[in-house]
């Protein structure tokens with residue numbers, strides 16, 4: 001059985017195909033094809049529909065005469081309606097489209113690909129897997145903003161949380177590594193990529209998370225500000241900023257890009273090591289905020305059995321991890337420097353904290369596409 005996963009980002013379209021054999025159950029299958037179309041909207045590829053046609057062409061070549069048996073789509077925002085992966089039909093696509101307003105950068109490309117794929121393969125079952133779903137268990141005290149209820153009722157303004165597919169996947173792997181059943185696992189899980197968030201997990205359920213109404217709240221990210229006093233926005237509106245300008249500022253021209261002039265962790269770390277003060281300050285600001293969240297979420301999850309790091313930075317940047325762990329001493333955490341260096345690029349997941357640490361810190365590579373393929377298969381029926 002062949003499962004195609006489509007992951008539409010704001011300017012990219014990633015795909016992968018996995019083969020699941022009947023005797024393998026849900027062990028991730030075997031990846032037999034993958035690819036990416038980038039710079040959508042900026043280069044030769046005008047939009048996600050054109051990107052989809054390119055992917056379709058590449059798939060036809062890669063799979064020969066074979067066709068896929070199911071398609072899993074990553075959808076960023078599932079709102080309050082989608083509390084589990086959904087089998088796609090026209091009504092579901094329209095319901096997802098109604099959420100576009102909540103995630104204008106991320107949801108519309110996903111919807112375009114949903115439409116294109118159901119048109120291209122009308123008889124193939126297709127499933128939407130949402131970044132928000134894992135956070136459906138947030139208690140109201142964690143998802144409420146202290147704003148008038150009318151804003152929630154009229155516009156759905158509340159905290160939703162994102163990166164859920166990744167967080168659940170690495171969380172389950174962390175629990176397995178520790179020999180703890182997932183339903184008994186408490187932990188703090190940080191997904192640190194270009195977008196970054198932290199989640200508090202209590203008994204296998206999300207109980208707090210740093211991204212909110214949009215994927216803008218929380219940590220210092222590649223080009224996103226994370227937390228800022230909302231008073232700053234009011235101030236800037238009075239200075240003549242409009243919605244477009246604020247959106248550009250907060251989503252595309254803030255974070256590491258604003259602080260260090262660059263959003264690639266490798267470049268920033270290298271610059272800091274060479275004495276660049278802006279780069280040094282950017283790393284300190286990001287690590288300070290992350291450490292503060294981890295401390296808070298240790299409380300929110302009722303005592304973490306592990307801190308888990310994943311995403312491009314979490315998995316690969318030993319210097320950033322060392323900087324972070326240096327700030328977690330008050331939690332009883334200390335670094336195993338040799339293990340931290342070893343962990344770079346590991347496949348299985350490794351412990352980078354010293355044996356005497358009260359809470360182990362684990363580096364676990366995420367695989368959102370594998371998780372989406374498995375969720376798709378779970379819904380359409382195993383081979």
Ligand code: AMP
Nearest residue numbers: 193194263264265266311312313316317
């Ligand atoms: P992601 O969004 O998960 O792909 O993560 C992107 C981030 O990971 C960028 O900030 C990259 O600079 C960072 N990253 C990827 N590979 C490495 C590496 N080998 N060392 C340090 N940072 C890395």
